Amino acid sequence: MWVAAAALLFVCALAGGGYAYASHYATLAVPGTTVAGVDVAGMSREQIVALIQKRAAAATVTINGDVSATATLADLGTSVDAEATADAAMAASANVIDRFRALVTQHDVTVVVTSDQATAETYTIGLIPPDQAKATDAAVVLADDGTSFTTVPSSEGISLDTSAATAAATRAATSLAPQSITLDYVTQPPKVSNAQAQAVADQANNWVSQNVTIKTPDGKNSFTADDATKASWITVTSSQGAVPTLSVDSARVSAWVQAQSEEVAEEPVNGERNVNSSGTVVSVKVEAVNGTKVTNVDALSTAITQALGSGTPYSGTFETETIEATWKDKTIADGAENLIYQAAPGEKWIDINLSNKTVIAYEGATVVHGPVSIVDGAPATPTVTGTYHIYLKHRMQTMQGENADGSTYVTEDVPWVSYFYSGYAFHGAPWRSSFGYSGSHGCINMPVSEAEWIYNWAEEGTTVVSH
Numbered sequence: 001m002w003v004a005a006a007a008l009l010f011v012c013a014l015a016g017g018g019y020a021y022a023s024h025y026a027t028l029a030v031p032g033t034t035v036a037g038v039d040v041a042g043m044s045r046e047q048i049v050a051l052i053q054k055r056a057a058a059a060t061v062t063i064n065g066d067v068s069a070t071a072t073l074a075d076l077g078t079s080v081d082a083e084a085t086a087d088a089a090m091a092a093s094a095n096v097i098d099r100f101r102a103l104v105t106q107h108d109v110t111v112v113v114t115s116d117q118a119t120a121e122t123y124t125i126g127l128i129p130p131d132q133a134k135a136t137d138a139a140v141v142l143a144d145d146g147t148s149f150t151t152v153p154s155s156e157g158i159s160l161d162t163s164a165a166t167a168a169a170t171r172a173a174t175s176l177a178p179q180s181i182t183l184d185y186v187t188q189p190p191k192v193s194n195a196q197a198q199a200v201a202d203q204a205n206n207w208v209s210q211n212v213t214i215k216t217p218d219g220k221n222s223f224t225a226d227d228a229t230k231a232s233w234i235t236v237t238s239s240q241g242a243v244p245t246l247s248v249d250s251a252r253v254s255a256w257v258q259a260q261s262e263e264v265a266e267e268p269v270n271g272e273r274n275v276n277s278s279g280t281v282v283s284v285k286v287e288a289v290n291g292t293k294v295t296n297v298d299a300l301s302t303a304i305t306q307a308l309g310s311g312t313p314y315s316g317t318f319e320t321e322t323i324e325a326t327w328k329d330k331t332i333a334d335g336a337e338n339l340i341y342q343a344a345p346g347e348k349w350i351d352i353n354l355s356n357k358t359v360i361a362y363e364g365a366t367v368v369h370g371p372v373s374i375v376d377g378a379p380a381t382p383t384v385t386g387t388y389h390i391y392l393k394h395r396m397q398t399m400q401g402e403n404a405d406g407s408t409y410v411t412e413d414v415p416w417v418s419y420f421y422s423g424y425a426f427h428g429a430p431w432r433s434s435f436g437y438s439g440s441h442g443c444i445n446m447p448v449s450e451a452e453w454i455y456n457w458a459e460e461g462t463t464v465v466s467h
Contacts, residue, residue: 025042025093027044028043028093029041029042029043029048029089029092029093030092030093030107032105032107033089033092033107033108033109034106034108034109035048035051035089035109035111036055036109036110036111036174036175036176036177037108037175038051038055038176040089045086045087045090048082048085048089048090049082049086052080052082052111052176053080053082055176055177056073056173056176057072058178059073059080059173059175059179060178060179061076061165061169061172061178061179062178062179062180062181063127063165063182063183064180064182064183065181065182065183065184066160066183066184066185067127067129067183069127071123071169073172073173075119076119076123076124076165076168076169077115077117077118077120077123077166077169078115078120078166078169078170079115080111080112080113080173080176081112081113081114084112085111085112088112089107089109092107110174111173111174111176113170113173113174115166115169115170117162117166118240120165120169121162121240124160124161124162124165124183125159125160125162127160127183128158128159128160128185132157132158132185133157133158134157134159135154135155135156135157135158135159135188135189135190135191136154136155137154137192137197137238137241138151138152138190138192138193138194138196138197138198139151139152139244140152140197140201140238140244141236142231142236146228146231146232147208147226147227147231148205148208148227149201149204149205149231149234149236150201151194151198151201152197153194154190154192154193154194154197155190156187156188156189157187157188158185158186158187158188159185159187159188160183160185160186161183164181165181165183191240191241192241192242192243192244196243197243197244200243200244200245203246203311204231204234204236204246207230207234207246207248207308207309207311208230208234210230210308210311210312210313210314211224211314211315212224212225212230212304212307212308212314212315213225213314213315213316214257214260214300214315214316214317214318215315215317215318216264216317216318217264217317217318217319217320219317223260223263225256230308232249232252233248233252233253233256233308234247234248234249234308235249246309248308248309250301250302250305253301253308254298254301257297257300257301257304258297261294261297261318264292264294264318264320265293265294266292267291267323268288268289268290268291268323268324268326269286269287269288269289269291269325270288270325270327270328271284271287271289271325271326271327271328272284272285272286272327272328272330273285273286273328273330274329274330274331274336274342275329275330275331275332276331276332276337277334277345281329282342283337288325288326288327290322291322291323291325292320292321292322292323293320293321293322293323294318294319295319295320295321296318296319300316304316330342330344331344332364332365333345336365338365339351339362339365340467341362341387343363343364343365343463344364346363346364347363347364347463348361348362348363348457348458348459348462348463349361349362349462349464349465350362350426350458350463350464350465351467352374352376352444352464352465352466353371354376354383354385354467356371357373357375357435357436357437357438358370358371358372358374359371359372359374359426359446359450359454360372361453361454361457368457369453369457372450373435373436374435374436374444374445375432375435375436375437375438375439375440375444375445376440376442376445377438377440377441377442377443378404378438378439378440379438380404381403381404381440381441381442382438382442383424383440383443383444383466384421384422384424384466385466386421386465386466387463387465387466388420388421388424388463388464388465388466389460389462389463390418390419390420390458390459390460390464391420391460391461392418392419393417393418393419393455393460394417395415395416395417395455396413396414396416396417397414398410398411398412398413399411399414399417399443401423403441409441415427415428415430415448415451415452416428416451416454416455417451417455418451418454418455418458420464421464423443424442424444425444426443426444426451426454426455427443427444427445427451428445428446428447428448428449428450428451428452429445429446429447429448429451430448432445
């Protein structure tokens with residue numbers, strides 16, 4: 001009886017121990033797990049990541065021989081993915097059965113590594129001192145004339161075995177331990193020969209020789225790209241150890257097409273006209289002219305890019321559509337069509353008649369004041385003519401300027417000043433006893449009371465027509 005009880009107790013203890021084992025390793029690396037030969041059993045994922053990162057940082061490559069350096073993995077374009085490696089180390093912990101299987105098996109995890117040969121080559125070649133001639137590839141460049149392509153000859157020189165450096169970096173990364181190599185100079189022929197570069201230059205010059213023309217819709221005019229322009233469209237892409245390649249810069253082609261299209265396109269001129277109260281047009285101030293818009297700039301740019309890149313000529317035509325001009329109508333006062341200025345109903349404006357030496361104030365086509373006799377500019381200092389607006393007013397001001405002979409005049413306390421253009425103004429002239437002739441410095445001299453009336457009646461912005 002006691003024997004059976006003891007056996008039962010042993011089985012229970014064994015089951016309890018198994019459960020404790022499985023639970024313990026659910027988030028830890030199982031026994032027998034190694035990364036690059038390093039035992040990581042019982043470590044958490046975060047601990048494994050930290051361990052790998054620390055050892056990878058110390059896994060340098062010592063270079064001896066004709067050059068000397070200590071390179072990191074990053075210098076040689078090699079990187080260790082600590083996260084992915086740790087995931088592989090923890091894989092057996094995810095499954096209960098695998099946790100128990102680990103008691104009788106070994107689990108060596110390979111470090112996850114990536115390499116970039118170009119980075120390794122750049123670093124390794126960079127170890128060659130400046131006084132040593134490096135191999136140079138033949139190159140394709142734009143000639144000094146800007147219209148053709150030529151080559152820069154290649155030359156042989158010394159180099160280092162980049163593949164050996166990459167292999168050493170890979171060994172250091174996978175073992176998470178430092179490595180050392182010996183690199184000696186070797187004679188290196190250019191990877192891009194003169195003949196290969198010349199073939200690319202010939203292709204580029206063939207592209208430049210292709211005619212590219214766009215015609216106007218009526219066929220009467222055309223735009224042809226010159227060789228310098230076409231050469232500027234061609235991009236030569238060079239990379240170490242590779243034959244240069246050619247492409248057509250679509251953005252530059254598009255810029256040229258757009259520039260030519262602007263010679264064809266025209267903005268519309270919107271018309272301005274005066275109409276009377278019944279809507280009848282009585283005068284046209286600005287004639288309406290329809291505009292033109294080019295609609296196929298993108299399509300032409302794409303077609304030119306494709307044709308040139310194929311070494312074939314291109315001829316196309318601008319397509320356009322009409323932009324309708326609009327009219328801006330101004331309703332004028334009835335009867336204003338017969339006046340020098342066609343004002344809207346109730347619009348204030350001032351008529352300066354230099355022939356009659358008078359000023360008349362209007363609201364629309366109705367005279368509200370005048371005619372007032374004035375003194376306008378003398379023959380040597382005439383009053384300006386045109387359409388202006390009152391822009392500044394002073395109740396009293398000291399005026400000064402130049403006489404016709406160049407001397408300076410100063411007149412103090414000039415009353416009721418209303419400027420309508422530059423230094424030209426309506427103002428009172430108390431020093432004058434008569435009006436109706438030409439004799440001022442260009443301003444409109446008026447009796448004081450009349451200048452006051454203009455000052456009070458005309459707001460800033462009031463139209464002034466001098467004729």
